[in-house]
Amino acid sequence: MRYGHTVETVRAAEQALMARLPEGALMQRAAAGLAAVCADALGRVYGTRIVVLTGSGSNGGDALYAAARLARRGAQATAVLLVPDRAHQEGLAALRATGGRVVEARDGAAAIARADLVLDGITGIGGKGGLRPEAVPLAEAAHEARAAVVAVDLPSGVDADTGEVQGPAVHADVTVTFGTYKPGLLVDPAAASVGALRLIDIGLGPDLGAPALEALQHADVAALLPRPTGESDKYRRGVVGIAAGSQRYPGAAVLAVSGALRAGAGAVRYAGPGGDAVLAAHPETLVSAGPPHAAGRVQAWVVGPGLGDTADARTAVEQVLASDVPVLVDADGLRLLDAETLRRRQAPTVLTPHAGEAAALLGRAREEVEARRLDAVRELARRFGATVLLKGSTTVVAGPDEGRAVRVNATGTPWLATAGSGDVLSGLTGSLLAAGLAPVDAASVGAYLHGLAARLAEGPLSALDVADAVPTAWRNALS
Structure with a gap:
């Protein structure tokens, strides 16, 4: 599991650790790890040109000390000072002692144009509101240069806690973060500026509090995936009901049925007007043309994909929400649900909106949801008393329990932006709910397998390609 901690939590852990260490030791740990990553990025150090973009915080100190280490190995180091009177003086002295030179911001672009590597130490994890005007030309010059750009802790101009990017920001090839991941590094739009992400252990672990963010990895998914046993039957494996589709x-x-079957459901009961199409594709499906309550016994329901906005569609949503089993609501179902009914449910509910649907549920602009995904998913979960899987370039999952870490999915790919892929995700996640996974686990494992399946399918793909690749993704996670 990857964990992300807020700036406040990181600051508290740093203070606790520094109280036990000699003065300056923590910064030297960070600088040593940063210098090692920079050396790897350069391939060779001797004779290379390094430019350090230095602001007023301790990030600038980390960058200056790292550049001094590289200069002792034969690199030519130049520090560009954005705020000369507030630069980290000890780090600056260490750089000068190795023969490094110092220039002001107005001369920075010329130095960057000749560099092999640029160290971004403009702002630290406490930076808010994007880059200051004097830093923007340097960020642009770094983006246009042939040099590798290495961000110190996070790319300057992004918000460490929220992932927001307000205006211009540094676009890194590599981001070296210290002690723990910061939420903004793992969530778009900020994540798009991070490049390759490297974590340097500086000893914060024992002092870190509860994480704000979690990201599943293969081992976590493997531990959660349901497996049949010798005594399994279709009910023990989980029967999922699908109320989806329409004449149109x-x-x-x-x-949706494809996603459920590929994700290991013991059986799928389909209720709705698409029975002929479902049977043609999947003859093992138990089809009912009637309303959901007449479909038979299930352990979880999926309702909403392609349902439309008819009286029958509204009846389907009402009946499914009135059931005493876990329910996943997607697509048209999100527009038809009643918030008060949802909050009164005793069984778990999972909502799976994309940004546009989330915006409608929250009464916000879509752009606001996309800019502040973590805030949006937490607010949806709180407002509706449900687990929420917010789809998008970064898919995030939040449960209704305030204070619990948000899950972020690391396997997504832009190829999933294709018609019907969300329907597959709904069926897949519904199958995991029916198998007994807790709502947050079902949603985050479903998103993980969905994204991994799309990666394994490769290149241009259809929603059915994603469904067909789910068993391979499942086996991949277990290997």
Whole structure:
């Protein structure tokens, strides 16, 4: 599991650790790790040109000390001071002692143009509101240069806690972060500026409090995936009900059923008008043309994909929400649900909106949701008393329990931006709910397998390609 901690938590852990260490030792740990990553990025150090973009915080000190280490190995180091009277003086002295030179911001672009590597130490994890005007030309010069750009703790101009990017920001090739991941490094839009992400252990672990963010990895998914035993039958493995599709959109029903079957459901009961299309694609499906309450016994329901906005669609949503089993609501179901009914449910509910649907549920602009994904998913979970899987370039999952870490999915790919892929995700996640996974686990494992399946399918793909690759993704996670 990867964990992300807020700036406040990191600051407290740093203070606790520094109280036990000699003065300056923590910064030297960070600088040593940063210098090692820079050396790897350069391939060879001797004779290379390094430029340090230095602001007023301790990030600038980390960068200056790291550059001094590289200069002792034969690199030519130049520090560009954005705030000369507030630069980290000890780090600056260490750089000068190795023969490094210092220039002011107005001369920075010329130095960057000749550099092999640029160290971004402009702002630290406490930076808010984007880059200051004097830093913007340097960030632009670094972006246009042939040099590798290495960000210190996070790219300057992004928000460490929220992932927001307000205006211009540094675009790094590598980001070296210390002690723990910061939430903004793992969530778009900031994550798009991070490049390759490297974590340097500086000893904060024992002092870190509860994380704000979690990201599953293969081992975590493998531990959560349900496996049949010798005594398993279809009910022990989980029967999922699918109320999806319509006369106009029967394909949504097929795709949701495909996701459920590929994710190991013991059986799938389909209720709706798309039965002929579902049986043609998946003859093992138990099909009912009637409303959901007449479909038979299930351990979880999926409702909404391609449902439309008819009286029958509204009845389907009402009946599914009235059941006493876990329910996943997607697509049209999100527009038809009643918030008060949702909050009164005793069984768990999972909502799976994309940014536009989330914006409608929250009464916000879509752009605001995309800019502040963590805030949006937490607010949706709180407001509706449900687990929420917010789809997008970064998919995030939040449960209704305030204070619990948000899960962020690391396997997504832009190829998933294709019609019907969300229907597959709904069926897949519904199958995991029926198998007994807790809502947050089902949603985050579903997103993980969905993204991994898309990666394994490769290149241009359809929603059915994603569904077909789910078993391979499953086996991949277990290997």
